Amino acid sequence: MANLIKPFRTDLHVHTVLSPCAEVEMIPPLIVEYALDLGITLIAITDHNSSANIEAVQKAAFKTPLNVLPGMELQTREEVHSLCLFDTIEQIYQLQKLVTETLPPIKNEAEHFGEQFVVDETGEFIRREEQLLLVSSSLSLNDAWKFVNDLGGLFIPAHVNRKAFGLLGSLGLVPTDIQIEALEISKHLNPEDAAKQLPQVRGYPLIQDGDVHRLDEFNGKMTLYLEAPTIDEIRMAIHNNNGRLVGFS
C-alpha cells in the first residue's frame, strides 16, 4: 500500500549555538522541545557555513516525532545567503569540505561576533569553532547551486526580501542562468504580499521560515504535505507535484 500524504509543520531555517549570531539557548534539547511544542515535526539545521551541530540535534530528536534534516546557510561571494538542504550527513559533509576550503582564514573573535560552540546532544560544550563563520566563501552562487544540486540537495536562496545578505538585495534579480527552484521569504512578510511587493519573485515557489536564532523565533506557519520528510518529497511539494504541496496558515 502506498504511503499517505501527511502534514508536516516545517521550519527549514534553524540555527544553533554554532552560529555566532544565535542565542546560547539554541542547544539541541531545547530546539527539539520548542519545535515540538509548536507542533513542528520537520526542521533543517542551517548554521552559517557550518554543519558541526547537526548530528547532535538529530540525536536529541531521536525517538521523538521531530525530523531533522542536515542543512547549511551558505554565504557565497556575492554576500548572498542560501539554504543548502540534504537527506544525509554524508552529503552535507561533502559540501562542508568544499566550504571549509573556500572560507578566508579569519579567526572568530567572540567578543565582537559572538561565540561559536560545538555541543553534544545534551547541549554540553565540546569545543569552540575557531574559524569565523560569518564570512563569504569564495564560491560563486552559481557554482554552489551546481554543487548542491549535483549532490542531490535543494538550494534555496534565504530571506530574499532582506537587504542584508538577501538575494534581491545583493543581486537585484533572481539569476536566470541557473535553475533556482524556490525562494525563502522571512517570517515578517506574508507570502501573498511578497508577490505583490516584489515583482522579481513572481513565478517562483516560496517557502517561509523563522530563520530561528532564538527559541521564540520558530515560524510554524508553513506546512508541507509529504509522504515522508525527504528532499525528493519537499521538492515535489515546492513544485506542487503528485499531491504534495506547501501550505501557509
Next chain:
Amino acid sequence: MNLQEIINNLDLKVLTEPKDFSAIEPTCGYSSDLLSCVMAGAPHKSIWVTLQAHSNIIAVATLLELSAIVITEGAMPELATLARANEEGVVILSTEKPTFNVIGKLWEMGFHC
C-alpha cells in the same frame, strides 16, 4: 571625459569586445556592490564601479544603459557573463585596484558629477 581617456588614465583592462570608446561619454559615476541599490540609484548612462562580478550585473547595466562597469580587485566574471555582455553591448572593464582607488583617480582626473 570619454571612456577611452578613463581606460588609459586608470590603466583598465577591457574584458568585452573592443569598440570606439572615445565616442562614449559617461554621464556620471556610481558605486555599490548591492545590485538593488545600483538599480535604484545609478544614473542613466553612468559608469559603475563595483567588485560584484555575478552575471546579474549585465541585466542591471542593460536596464540603466550604463556606459561601462569597472570591476575592481581583479574579480573575474564568468565567460558566459562576458558573452552576454557582448550580446547586450555592455562594456566591462577590469582592474586589480580596489574601488576606493578607482573612484579617487576618477575624481582626481576631474570626473565629477
